[in-house]
Structures are given as C-alpha cells and as structure tokens.
Amino acid sequence: MPASEKAQQLRALVRLISDAAEDIIKEWEVEDSAPPTSKDAPRLPSWELYNARRTFIGACGMGVDLVHDPQTRLTEVAASYMNSQALRVAAETRIADILDGVDPSEGLSIQKISQRVGIQDKDLTRVLRSLCTLHIFNEVKEDHYANNATSRYLVKNEHLRCWLLVHSAEAFSATEKLPAALYDSLQRSGNSLRKSAFQIAYGIDADFWHWLEEMVERPDGTLGPRPEREVWRTGMWGFGLQHIQAPAVCDDYPWNELGPCTVVDIGAGIGGMSLELAKRYPQLRFVVEDTAPVLLHAKAVWERELPDVIATGRVQLMAHNFFEAQPVKGADIYVLRHIFHDWDDSECVAILTHLRAAMEPSSLVLIADNVMHSTAGTPHLKAAPPPLPPNYGQAHTFANIHDLLMFVMFMGGERTAEQLDVLAAQAGLKVTKVWECRGLTSITELRRDDYTA
Numbered sequence: 011m012p013a014s015e016k017a018q019q020l021r022a023l024v025r026l027i028s029d030a031a032e033d034i035i036k037e038w039e040v041e042d043s044a045p046p047t048s049k050d051a052p053r054l055p056s057w058e059l060y061n062a063r064r065t066f067i068g069a070c071g072m073g074v075d076l077v078h079d080p081q082t083r084l085t086e087v088a089a090s091y092m093n094s095q096a097l098r099v100a101a102e103t104r105i106a107d108i109l110d111g112v113d114p115s116e117g118l119s120i121q122k123i124s125q126r127v128g129i130q131d132k133d134l135t136r137v138l139r140s141l142c143t144l145h146i147f148n149e150v151k152e153d154h155y156a157n158n159a160t161s162r163y164l165v166k167n168e169h170l171r172c173w174l175l176v177h178s179a180e181a182f183s184a185t186e187k188l189p190a191a192l193y194d195s196l197q198r199s200g201n202s203l204r205k206s207a208f209q210i211a212y213g214i215d216a217d218f219w220h221w222l223e224e225m226v227e228r229p230d231g232t233l234g235p236r237p238e239r240e241v242w243r244t245g246m247w248g249f250g251l252q253h254i255q256a257p258a259v260c261d262d263y264p265w266n267e268l269g270p271c272t273v274v275d276i277g278a279g280i281g282g283m284s285l286e287l288a289k290r291y292p293q294l295r296f297v298v299e300d301t302a303p304v305l306l307h308a309k310a311v312w313e314r315e316l317p318d319v320i321a322t323g324r325v326q327l328m329a330h331n332f333f334e335a336q337p338v339k340g341a342d343i344y345v346l347r348h349i350f351h352d353w354d355d356s357e358c359v360a361i362l363t364h365l366r367a368a369m370e371p372s373s374l375v376l377i378a379d380n381v382m383h384s385t386a387g388t389p390h391l392k393a394a395p396p397p398l399p400p401n402y403g404q405a406h407t408f409a410n411i412h413d414l415l416m417f418v419m420f421m422g423g424e425r426t427a428e429q430l431d432v433l434a435a436q437a438g439l440k441v442t443k444v445w446e447c448r449g450l451t452s453i454t455e456l457r458r459d460d461y462t463a
C-alpha cells in the first residue's frame with residue numbers, strides 16, 4: 011500500500027478512536043452517576059457505550075495492523091497461545107487472590123508469590139511479566155507485583171476464574187487438534203463419521219458431555235465426579251452464559267411490546283432465559299421443555315425463584331425431545347437459546363421442521379445464538395464506520411473464537427443470518443429479522459415461508 015494511502019487510513023482510524031473515546035468518557039460519567047442496582051445482574055452498557063467501545067477496539071486493532079511490522083505481527087498471532095496459557099496459570103494458582111490486600115505501590119515479591127503457588131520464582135516471573143505487558147497485573151517495581159483494575163476482577167471470583175479455565179484448559183488441548191479435525195474433513199461425509207478435535211486430542215469416542223459426566227478415580231482412591239465438571243458448571247452455566255454470552259437477550263428484543271403470549275423455551279435447560287423473562291414481563295406465559303432429568307433440576311430452581319409462577323401454572327415444565335413432533339401447537343413464540351450452535355445443519359433442519367408443523371401463520375421462532383458477522387458484512391447487522399471492516403474487525407474477535415471453540419469441542423459452530431436462512435428454507439421457514447443484542451448472543455427471528463406482514 012503506498013504511503014499516502016496508509017497515511018489516509020491511519021488518520022481516519024485515529025479520528026474514529028478520538029471520537030469514540032469522547033463518547034466512552036461521556037458514558038462513563040453517566041454510569042458513575044447511576045451505580046449498579048445489583049452486583050449479581052450483568053451491567054449492560056448503554057447502546058452508545060457499546061457502539062463506541064466496538065469502534066474504539068476495532069480501530070485500535072486495525073491501527074496496530076497498519077503500523078506494526080507485518081512479519082512480527084504474524085509471529086505474535088501464531089504464538090498467542092502463550093498468553094492464554096500464562097493467564098491459565100494465574101487463574102489455576104489464584105494469583106489475584108494472593109495479591110489481594112497487597113499495598114499497590116509496594117507489591118508482593120516474586121519470591122513470596124512463588125512460595126504460595128509452588129512455582130520457581132524465575133519461571134513464574136516469565137508468566138507474570140507476560141501478563142503485566144497485557145495490562146493484567148502490575149509490576150510495581152522490579153520483581154514486585156500487585157493487582158491492577160483488570161486482575162482485581164479475579165479476586166475471590168470463582169465464577170470468572172472457572173470461566174477463564176473453560177477457555178484455556180480442555181479447550182486448549184482440543185484446539186491443538188484443530189488442524190487434524192479439519193484436514194480429513196473432505197474424506198469423511200457427514201458429521202457422524204467425524205471426530206471432534208476434543209475427541210482426537212483425548213483419544214476417546216465419547217463426546218465432551220459424556221466425558222464431563224464420567225466418574226473418575228480421586229487421589230484417595232475413591233470414585234467421584236471429574237473436577238472439570240465443577241469448573242464448567244461454575245464458569246459456563248453459573249456465569250459466562252448470562253454475563254458474557256447472552257447478557258442482553260431479555261432486554262434487546264421487544265418483549266414488552268408483546269401482548270399476552272405463550273413462549274415455548276425449547277432445550278431450555280433449567281429455563282434460565284424464561285425465568286428472567288417471567289420476572290420482567292408479567293404478560294408472558296411459558297412452556298419450558300428439556301429432557302426429564304434436566305426438568306427435575308429446573309423445577310427446584312423455579313420453585314425457589316418464582317414459586318407463584320409455578321403454582322399458578324404460568325410456567326409449565328414439559329419433557330420433550332426436540333427431534334420429535336412439537337407437542338405445543340400454535341404457540342406465539344418458540345425460542346431456542348444456545349441450541350443450534352451445538353448441532354450440525356441437518357439436525358437444525360430437523361428441529362425446525364418439527365416447529366414448522368406446529369406453527370400457526372403468526373407464530374415466531376426466535377433463535378438466540380451468536381450471529382456471525384463476516385468482514386464482508388451483511389444487511390442484517392449494523393456495519394462499522396469505514397475504514398473498519400463491517401464487522402468491527404478485532405471487536406468481533408470473541409465471536410470468531412467462540413465459533414471455533416464450538417467446533418473443536420462439539421463439532422458445532424455459529425452461523426451467519428444467511429446460513430440460518432438456508433436452513434430455515436429447508437424447513438419451510440424464512441429469516442425475517444435479526445435483533446442485534448449487546449453481547450455475543452443476538453436473536454434471529456424466523457417465520458413461516460407463507461407469512462406476509
């Protein structure tokens with residue numbers, strides 16, 4: 011690229027960064043004047059903050075690409091797993107907890123940290139210096155460390171700690187086999203003949219979920235649940251789903267504009283999404299569907315959280331296999347949150363076909379999943395301001411990571427709205443709108459293909 015073109019691009023990026031920064035500061039001030047109402051509920055950024063953030067992050071990322079030496083940048087990307095593993099070590103050894111309460115101007119010596127975590131001080135230094143360079147922890151003076159604003163989030167925060175381990179332990183080992191899982195994909199037709207990268211890495215036929223539920227021998231010789239199970243329960247289901255993946259699906263779809271409606275929550279788990287909707291939107295009724303064992307757990311949660319809703323029948327718990335005919339006919343809304351990304355295309359079409367058979371002309375299907383946005387853009391999603399690619403470039407990184415994570419662990423994956431539309435058409439449905447939500451998960455609305463507004 012000629013220097014004049016690069017200069018033009020760099021100036022445009024710096025302008026974006028500068029404008030976005032002012033918007034961010036304004037929104038920080040607004041946030042400061044209204045402290046969070048609950049420390050447990052995810053705090054949603056305003057749309058202004060959300061958009062300014064992704065513009066800022068995207069523009070910084072694109073600026074780095076523009077000004078960095080390309081060969082060094084490629085090398086850094088190729089070796090970026092080192093950062094992941096450094097953070098994993100810090101999470102496993104609870105370094106943020108060790109630094110809690112330490113004088114931020116003095117820090118704690120590497121020798122003292124090293125004694126607490128059981129790693130040689132000069133080796134641990136490598137880990138901590140890598141993280142400090144990424145603005146996680148502070149090296150306040152030579153070989154003395156303290157928490158900073160980012161690492162402080164990890165202090166006594168078992169949910170976040172486990173969420174980080176979900177992404178850096180088994181998923182890391184599985185990702186090493188991503189090339190192996192890809193390179194033989196043309197030789198094998200149909201997912202039933204293929205193994206996930208996780209299965210290849212662990213040399214097993216069982217899928218991840220069966221592996222996770224296995225009983226294993228503990229150090230004392232007795233049998234017990236795999237320790238990883240608690241990590242996934244605490245990190246994924248107890249935190250990440252609500253706080254990081256889908257913080258806004260109950261806010262950014264116009265639930266409050268629906269009249270009295272029946273929402274069928276398919277593969278609902280304990281019905282976390284319906285539970286949240288039931289608390290906020292009293293006009294909605296729910297059918298929570300999953301397998302019978304999961305519903306036992308769901309019943310206990312609903313009885314504890316919303317006993318009236320269960321007693322009055324505003325929610326019904328119904329055992330149902332989503333590969334069989336849908337028992338609730340003509341519901342207003344069928345919602346599937348975080349279901350499709352677990353399944354192959356043919357299985358998603360089978361699920362949709364059963365829904366199509368149950369739908370009235372006015373029924374809706376809402377698919378709540380990560381909607382992939384490519385750098386080529388799509389009319390379904392808001393495009394970033396130029397010169398950013400339409401998907402906001404590096405601000406979309408986590409979506410791509412998550413797509414690959416679903417693939418390596420479960421042979422699943424996330425889809426674009428266009429890919430969903432192709433599946434919908436095979437089941438007699440069509441994508442009518444994508445409701446973009448703040449966070450990873452958005453809502454794609456499907457209607458019958460004979461629907462006219």
Ligand SMILES: C[S@@+](CC[C@H](N)C(=O)[O-])C[C@H]1O[C@@H](n2cnc3c(N)ncnc32)[C@H](O)[C@@H]1O
Binds near residue numbers: 279280281282300
């Ligand atoms: C990733 S979880 C999503 C749970 C929930 N929708 C949420 O967003 O919290 C997938 C759910 O699908 C359920 N599931 C898997 N296969 C199923 C089937 N054939 N029929 C019904 N539910 C199924 C699982 O039991 C699990 O609760």
